[in-house]
Amino acid sequence: MNRTDRLLAMVLELRESRWTRAEELARHFTISVRTVYRDVLALNEAGVPVLSVPGQGYRLMEGYFLPPLHLTQQEAVMLAFGLDAVQGVFDAEYAQAVDTAARKLMASLPEARRQEVEELRGHIRLIGPDENGTPEILRTLRTALLARRAVGFRYHSPQGVSDRRADPHGLVRLNGVWMLAAHDHQRAERRTFRLDRMEAVTLSGTPVQPDLQTFGTDPPEDQRHLRVRLLFPAAAERRVRERPNFHQVTAVQTEAGFEVTLKVRGAADLLPWVLSWGAQATVLEPPELAELVRLEAQAVLDRS
Numbered sequence: 001m002n003r004t005d006r007l008l009a010m011v012l013e014l015r016e017s018r019w020t021r022a023e024e025l026a027r028h029f030t031i032s033v034r035t036v037y038r039d040v041l042a043l044n045e046a047g048v049p050v051l052s053v054p055g056q057g058y059r060l061m062e063g064y065f066l067p068p069l070h071l072t073q074q075e076a077v078m079l080a081f082g083l084d085a086v087q088g089v090f091d092a093e094y095a096q097a098v099d100t101a102a103r104k105l106m107a108s109l110p111e112a113r114r115q116e117v118e119e120l121r122g123h124i125r126l127i128g129p130d131e132n133g134t135p136e137i138l139r140t141l142r143t144a145l146l147a148r149r150a151v152g153f154r155y156h157s158p159q160g161v162s163d164r165r166a167d168p169h170g171l172v173r174l175n176g177v178w179m180l181a182a183h184d185h186q187r188a189e190r191r192t193f194r195l196d197r198m199e200a201v202t203l204s205g206t207p208v209q210p211d212l213q214t215f216g217t218d219p220p221e222d223q224r225h226l227r228v229r230l231l232f233p234a235a236a237e238r239r240v241r242e243r244p245n246f247h248q249v250t251a252v253q254t255e256a257g258f259e260v261t262l263k264v265r266g267a268a269d270l271l272p273w274v275l276s277w278g279a280q281a282t283v284l285e286p287p288e289l290a291e292l293v294r295l296e297a298q299a300v301l302d303r304s
Helices: 003-014 022-029 033-045 073-089 092-108 111-123 134-147 234-242 267-275 287-303
Strands: 050-053 057-060 149-157 160-174 177-184 189-194 198-207 226-232 248-253 258-264 282-285
Touching (some): 003 022, 003 092, 022 033, 022 057, 073 092, 073 111, 092 111, 134 149, 134 198, 226 234, 226 267, 234 248, 234 258
Antiparallel strands (some): 149 198, 160 177, 177 189, 226 282, 248 258
16 A cells, blocks of 8 residues: 555544554554654644544544545445445455545545445345355456456366367356356457356467457457357246346247347357256257257266
């Protein structure tokens, strides 16, 4: 933390109603007591009214606070919950930044508004799923995106394990899963990779090719042309909606049941998801997916 950030953080710390001793501030910011003395002097010289009482410590003069943000209760709550949500899905480095941002937000609110927001936050918790090692991968990919560098990694797809190289273009969190949109060097086309299927991710010295499609676009070679239609019992609609597939296009209730339409490159891309539904999923089209399901089910029976 640089000195400017530390001075602001110290103002937020001293905004509490209690007296805070120099030794406590030194431990909190991992600095020496002499540095605390110099920081408090700098704050006073900048016009921040830091009171000092021997034997008690420091605190801000009553009534002094940062200019309030004119936020409604709903706006302030949504900002606070947004920070909570981000903190739960990023690595420790960004989680610490979120904590600092939350303190700044709360300190800038009027007293009555801050109490309302803190009370609501005390009753609601946003808890993300276990990332299974994803934060370290996320940190490496974030570095690659900022440095515009290619990455190498080992990928565990339903078809097997392979070593890949790709130019990262963006990160997406969909249904609780982080995904990397990238240009795959081997296949020379845009692909999407699940972070929880990646391992041994390394940053390459090769720069991202500037003439490739950027994040948020759909290059022609990346279009998924194979249409898949699945039929589920009407009673299964709620469960299917709770577990949507990344390639899903539509999901509607029909007279025959709950029908889901997807667009994929190949039938094998959907095989694990379809099999996870067991007898509840009926493949309406294409025939090759129905055949893959039949062969996989037969293989399970043969091993039983």
